[in-house]
Amino acid sequence: MLQKFDEKALNAIPTGVALLQDPALNKGTAFTEAERDRLHLRGLLPPHVSTLEQQLGRVLENFRRKPSDLEKYINLRALHDRNETLFFRVLMENPDEMMPIVYTPTVGLACQRYTHIFQRPRGIFVSATDRGRVADVLANWPRRSDVRIIVVSDGERILGLGDLGANGMGIPVGKLSLYTACAGVHPSACLPVLLDAGTNNSELLDDPLYIGLHQPRVRGEAYDALVEEFVSAASELFPGVVIQFEDFASQNAFRLLRKYRDRIPTFNDDIQGTAAVTLAGILSALRVTGGALGEQTLLFQGAGEAATGIADLVVEAMVAKGLDKAKARNRCWLFDSKGLVIGGRNDLAEHKRPYAHDHAPTGTLLDAVKALRPTAIIGVAAVGGAFTEDVVRTMASLNKRPIVFALSNPTSKAECTATQAYRWSDGRALFACGSPFDPVTLDGRTHVPRQGNNSYIFPGVGLGVIASGASRVTDEMFMAAANELAAQVHDDDLRQGSLYPPLSKIRDVSAHIAAATAAVAYRRGLARGAAPANLLDAVRAQMYEPRYGTYAA
Numbered sequence: 001m002l003q004k005f006d007e008k009a010l011n012a013i014p015t016g017v018a019l020l021q022d023p024a025l026n027k028g029t030a031f032t033e034a035e036r037d038r039l040h041l042r043g044l045l046p047p048h049v050s051t052l053e054q055q056l057g058r059v060l061e062n063f064r065r066k067p068s069d070l071e072k073y074i075n076l077r078a079l080h081d082r083n084e085t086l087f088f089r090v091l092m093e094n095p096d097e098m099m100p101i102v103y104t105p106t107v108g109l110a111c112q113r114y115t116h117i118f119q120r121p122r123g124i125f126v127s128a129t130d131r132g133r134v135a136d137v138l139a140n141w142p143r144r145s146d147v148r149i150i151v152v153s154d155g156e157r158i159l160g161l162g163d164l165g166a167n168g169m170g171i172p173v174g175k176l177s178l179y180t181a182c183a184g185v186h187p188s189a190c191l192p193v194l195l196d197a198g199t200n201n202s203e204l205l206d207d208p209l210y211i212g213l214h215q216p217r218v219r220g221e222a223y224d225a226l227v228e229e230f231v232s233a234a235s236e237l238f239p240g241v242v243i244q245f246e247d248f249a250s251q252n253a254f255r256l257l258r259k260y261r262d263r264i265p266t267f268n269d270d271i272q273g274t275a276a277v278t279l280a281g282i283l284s285a286l287r288v289t290g291g292a293l294g295e296q297t298l299l300f301q302g303a304g305e306a307a308t309g310i311a312d313l314v315v316e317a318m319v320a321k322g323l324d325k326a327k328a329r330n331r332c333w334l335f336d337s338k339g340l341v342i343g344g345r346n347d348l349a350e351h352k353r354p355y356a357h358d359h360a361p362t363g364t365l366l367d368a369v370k371a372l373r374p375t376a377i378i379g380v381a382a383v384g385g386a387f388t389e390d391v392v393r394t395m396a397s398l399n400k401r402p403i404v405f406a407l408s409n410p411t412s413k414a415e416c417t418a419t420q421a422y423r424w425s426d427g428r429a430l431f432a433c434g435s436p437f438d439p440v441t442l443d444g445r446t447h448v449p450r451q452g453n454n455s456y457i458f459p460g461v462g463l464g465v466i467a468s469g470a471s472r473v474t475d476e477m478f479m480a481a482a483n484e485l486a487a488q489v490h491d492d493d494l495r496q497g498s499l500y501p502p503l504s505k506i507r508d509v510s511a512h513i514a515a516a517t518a519a520v521a522y523r524r525g526l527a528r529g530a531a532p533a534n535l536l537d538a539v540r541a542q543m544y545e546p547r548y549g550t551y552a553a
Helices: 007-012 016-020 033-038 052-065 069-082 084-093 095-102 106-112 134-138 165-183 220-237 250-260 269-289 305-320 325-329 350-355 365-372 389-398 418-424 458-468 475-487 491-495 503-523 535-541
Strands: 124-127 149-153 190-196 242-245 266-268 298-301 332-336 376-379 403-406 430-433 440-442 445-447
Touching: 052 069, 052 084, 069 084, 069 095, 069 106, 084 095, 084 165, 095 106, 095 165, 095 503, 106 165, 124 134, 134 220, 149 165, 165 190, 165 458, 165 503, 190 220, 220 242, 220 250, 242 250, 242 269, 242 458, 250 266, 250 269, 250 305, 250 350, 266 269, 269 305, 269 376, 269 403, 269 430, 269 458, 269 475, 269 491, 298 305, 298 365, 305 325, 305 332, 305 350, 305 475, 332 350, 332 365, 365 389, 389 418, 418 430, 418 440, 458 475, 458 503, 458 535, 475 503, 503 535
Parallel strands: 124 190, 149 190, 149 242, 242 266, 298 332, 298 376, 376 403, 403 430
Antiparallel strands: 440 445
16 A cells, blocks of 8 residues: 655655655655656656656666676665665565675675775764763664664674674664565664774774774773663663664673663574574474484584574573473583583683583584584584585484584685585585575485575564564563474475575565564563454554655645
């Protein structure tokens, strides 16, 4: 249904060039004859009135002509900056083609080059020099009453690429694009924020074009005070806003999550979203192997926020199935840069200690696989090529259907490729990846790997929290999301080796996850008001559809 504006609303709409420069209202060549007259656009546009479908065709033609993924990214960002409706229509109708450009893996390269491809600001930059006036900075955002969700990063751990400082703004912008494309959260409800606390990346500091603060990172009390001022100001200016922390370094990610999770509706996608999407993939894989979750032994290549977040949620899922918590933790092992995480080590950060089990020191991942005999190996440390042929073949010798999840991104950081996983396991691996890989044909059978991408989880969770008005975001919500995502995987998917649903169904998947999330909020007394009779229908009714409004009769 087209949005129609009453006379008062029409009078508030900008006209002429100002309207064409407003991406939220601009329709480009799709303005009708009557609208061109009323809004003083006559002559400012070519005479042909295009349909949205014709505009879509033009965008796709130009997009597909671009010589590289980075050029395609720049092309889409420019479209977003001039015509928001058309941008989201392109994304929603072509998710398989667009999502790897808007988000992983291309967004990693875009963040690395952000300073040099910067064209137009998007979102809010809050810097360490804004201490004492962060509320004033946030108040500069237009349509403040619309904001329902903020994705914020300090740019210190962008994907597997490290400290990219203010260039990390590409992550909040990309994540919020997926909130709209995947879950129908209205674009005006989304606010990207970059906390610029400086950077320790010498290349950026030496680059005269770098867009962020040219100073080392602020640490300690000054850093905490900046984050606290931001959280307090955001919560006051945007009442009930959901704050998603994104790509913070481990030493801050866990600490900030613990500090704020019982105070405001907040979550850390690297910890909780990654955990939920990985648990869903494991549950899908177990439908093939026939094994019980509590019987699995998981070995993580990595021991940071992603690894321990996954382990924590897997443990809770095992406990929910009746396993003792200590025994469940003993089913999860971490492997970091210094080898197997074991009890005898005195160099362990707090988040690793629950998984420091009694075992002899083990210095290589291959030796750890041989010693622990895991049913699943999960790569989340951004160590490209960590799953060597020997590692995968050993997994295949220990398991009829080895579970191999190479989840690090961008693609250069993947622990192995889909082709390697299938070939080295003689086609028996149950594989998921962090970056997209093409189908692999081996011995006459085609395997279709799918990404264990957080975009299956966080948009639906966020929509569920917004729709229910939840005052908190809980681990139970992520457990519900994981179970719901696994339930959306059909037998036909599993037969071709796909542990996740196709991206073409992402909006329906997100709606189901939002309903499951909202159900937890209502059940636990965290929601606003009474639960609707049909949560799924209520959620779907709130989902944005990218269609042009009507500005004149």
